[in-house]
Amino acid sequence: MLAEIRRRVLPAALVLAGVVMTLVLPRLIYPVLALEILLWGLFAMSVDLLLGFTGLLSFGHAAFWGVGGYTAALLARAFQLPFPVAVLAGMAASALLAVPFGFLSIRRRAIYFAMVTLAFAQLIFYVVNEWRSLTGGENGVQGVPRLLPGMSVGRSIDFYYAALPLILAGFFLAHRIVRSPFGHVLAAIRDNEARAQSLGYATWRYKLLAFVLSGGLAGLAGGLYAVGHGFASLDLLHWTTSGEVVLMTILGGIGTLWGGLLGAAIVLLIRDTLSTASEASGVVTGAIFLAIVLAFRRGVLGTVGERVAAFRDRRARPVLVETDTTRA
Amino acid sequence: MDLGYVALQLFNGLANGSFYALVSLGLAVIFGLMRVVNFAHGAFYMLGAFAAYLLLQELRIGFWPAVVIAPLVVGTLGMIVERLLIRRLARLDALYNFLLTFGLTLIIQDAMRLRFGLQGQPYPAPAELAGSIAIGGAGYPAYRLFVIAFSIVVCVGVWYAVERTRLGLVVRAATERADLTRALGIRVERWITPVFGFGVGLAALAGVLAAPMRNVSPLMGSELIIFTFAVVVIGGMGSIAGAVTAGFLVGALASLAGVLNPALENMVAFALMAVVLLIRPAGLFGSVDAG
Numbered sequence: 001m002l003a004e005i006r007r008r009v010l011p012a013a014l015v016l017a018g019v020v021m022t023l024v025l026p027r028l029i030y031p032v033l034a035l036e037i038l039l040w041g042l043f044a045m046s047v048d049l050l051l052g053f054t055g056l057l058s059f060g061h062a063a064f065w066g067v068g069g070y071t072a073a074l075l076a077r078a079f080q081l082p083f084p085v086a087v088l089a090g091m092a093a094s095a096l097l098a099v100p101f102g103f104l105s106i107r108r109r110a111i112y113f114a115m116v117t118l119a120f121a122q123l124i125f126y127v128v129n130e131w132r133s134l135t136g137g138e139n140g141v142q143g144v145p146r147l148l149p150g151m152s153v154g155r156s157i158d159f160y161y162a163a164l165p166l167i168l169a170g171f172f173l174a175h176r177i178v179r180s181p182f183g184h185v186l187a188a189i190r191d192n193e194a195r196a197q198s199l200g201y202a203t204w205r206y207k208l209l210a211f212v213l214s215g216g217l218a219g220l221a222g223g224l225y226a227v228g229h230g231f232a233s234l235d236l237l238h239w240t241t242s243g244e245v246v247l248m249t250i251l252g253g254i255g256t257l258w259g260g261l262l263g264a265a266i267v268l269l270i271r272d273t274l275s276t277a278s279e280a281s282g283v284v285t286g287a288i289f290l291a292i293v294l295a296f297r298r299g300v301l302g303t304v305g306e307r308v309a310a311f312r313d314r315r316a317r318p319v320l321v322e323t324d325t326t327r328a
Numbered sequence: 329m330d331l332g333y334v335a336l337q338l339f340n341g342l343a344n345g346s347f348y349a350l351v352s353l354g355l356a357v358i359f360g361l362m363r364v365v366n367f368a369h370g371a372f373y374m375l376g377a378f379a380a381y382l383l384l385q386e387l388r389i390g391f392w393p394a395v396v397i398a399p400l401v402v403g404t405l406g407m408i409v410e411r412l413l414i415r416r417l418a419r420l421d422a423l424y425n426f427l428l429t430f431g432l433t434l435i436i437q438d439a440m441r442l443r444f445g446l447q448g449q450p451y452p453a454p455a456e457l458a459g460s461i462a463i464g465g466a467g468y469p470a471y472r473l474f475v476i477a478f479s480i481v482v483c484v485g486v487w488y489a490v491e492r493t494r495l496g497l498v499v500r501a502a503t504e505r506a507d508l509t510r511a512l513g514i515r516v517e518r519w520i521t522p523v524f525g526f527g528v529g530l531a532a533l534a535g536v537l538a539a540p541m542r543n544v545s546p547l548m549g550s551e552l553i554i555f556t557f558a559v560v561v562i563g564g565m566g567s568i569a570g571a572v573t574a575g576f577l578v579g580a581l582a583s584l585a586g587v588l589n590p591a592l593e594n595m596v597a598f599a600l601m602a603v604v605l606l607i608r609p610a611g612l613f614g615s616v617d618a619g
Contacts, residue, residue: 105605107605107609108561110422111422111426115365116557116605118554119557119558119597123595126594127595130595240434243434282441283434283435283442286434286436289427290428290435293417
């Protein structure tokens with residue numbers, strides 16, 4: 001009976017609670033911030049898909065967030081498209097970009113992978129910056145319309161609810177990927193790539209597909225972000241953006257997927273509170289970074305999960321294995 | 329196309345390459361011994377330039393003393409950072425120190441922005457090198473030639489120290505087999521802090537050399553560090569010869585591409601990185617099992 005409840009009722013109740021939470025969120029805090037939390041959360045989940053579930057730290061995810069944003073913004077403005085169409089096109093563009101980007105990056109591992117992705121993202125930044133006729137250079141893409149036939153989405157709160165189905169679909173997709181047989185192969189690669197190879201898996205294909213899916217999800221989030229704000233700017237593509245989303249992922253808990261949402265909420269709420277008091281946003285973000293890396297590497301959900309697992313007398317599996325390198 | 333102009337651009341590229349070479353050399357030395365990728369290397373480069381600027385503004389100390397003092401000061405700061413922060417994460421996955429130094433970069437850069445603003449500050453070249461030297465009929469700034477020559481001398485000196493001296497022998501042994509080196513009675517740990525400080529000092533030296541050519545600004549290091557990562561991937565991480573060669577190569581190719589179209593100048597390093605990843609993923613001088 002108890003097992004039955006845990007297996008069926010609990011997940012359903014959690015999903016219901018989550019959906020209700022997203023519905024009331026813009027009533028609790030202002031709608032623009034609520035939307036930002038969900039979108040950065042989805043962005044962080046796309047990073048965790050690689051970091052927590054495939055063992056690859058992408059330090060260049062701003063590229064996908066930004067290309068999704070620019071594509072959606074440009075299409076929405078040029079063709080007066082309904083925003084979901086423009087955003088899905090942005091998602092497709094990001095996934096497409098992730099194919100060559102990922103193909104080259106997965107040729108290196110661990111710390112090199114982080115450096116290579118960071119460098120490629122910077123290349124995208126320069127391309128967008130120089131291609132002024134299309135992207136507006138430093139001015140960005142301004143005056144992006146928010147359109148949805150048959151509905152008025154001009155107000156932030158209306159746009160929030162109109163965008164919610166797409167965001168929830170993104171969450172669901174990430175969740176399904178992780179829980180699928182494909183996701184289990186990714187976890188096997190993360191834990192021991194040589195072993196996965198010897199079991200007959202062409203691991204690079206799995207890593208590449210994970211990279212493309214992750215890039216697509218980041219593009220979905222970035223597209224909604226740009227259309228929601230009514231403009232796309234170079235900030236979307238800046239290297240600090242790549243770092244911030246990694247920060248949110250770690251703060252929430254690597255390998256917890258939903259932790260990204262929590263990490264995004266914490267960082268954005270802290271910054272929202274402090275931004276009125278000080279202009280030192282880089283110092284604040286950097287200090288959070290230092291504190292987490294030095295003292296809170298498991299993150300919020302990671303710590304909670306560990307406690308729960310200890311309670312159940314089952315050991316949680318550390319994701320980025322904290323091995324003693326001197327013994328390796 | 330005017331050949332003289334191309335030659336000028338080539339020298340400009342080599343001068344830029346000098347900074348890439350010195351910064352990635354520092355990264356390579358640190359990575360070699362500690363397996364730490366120091367994201368804050370760009371920030372230390374910027375601090376080196378600011379140290380020279382402040383020495384001149386506040387204490388009337390000129391370029392030549394600054395070439396020595398600034399790397400010492402910033403290198404000491406680096407050693408403090410290693411002792412207080414980086415050492416704590418030394419036994420964990422290298423990604424954690426990458427993230428730590430990233431956070432450090434944000435703090436240093438933003439703190440400097442709050443104190444000095446984003447406006448770049450000019451720094452004069454030393455009077456001895458203010459003129460220009462005729463090369464193939466065209467005048468070329470003497471200071472830039474000095475930067476190229478000086479950087480090459482420093483790079484060769486570091487190479488000599490690592491490959492041909494007893495200290496270098498210890499460092500290389502500790503790099504390859506830390507356990508075995510310890511078993512032979514060599515205290516590997518005592519070299520970690522000085523080597524980190526030395527690597528940071530090289531970045532600061534590049535900053536001092538860059539000060540008269542570029543405006544001294546809080547943001548000058550952040551773009552350089554990402555270029556340097558591309559340079560390091562091209563050269564092969566941990567390889568001193570690779571870091572230096574790739575540094576000058578990227579600088580020269582970027583400037584030559586800039587002759588064709590200025591927009592290309594920033595993109596060459598990354599395009600070259602893509603080609604290297606495709607053809608020789610370990611880098612031009614890297615060993616294949618590097619990961």
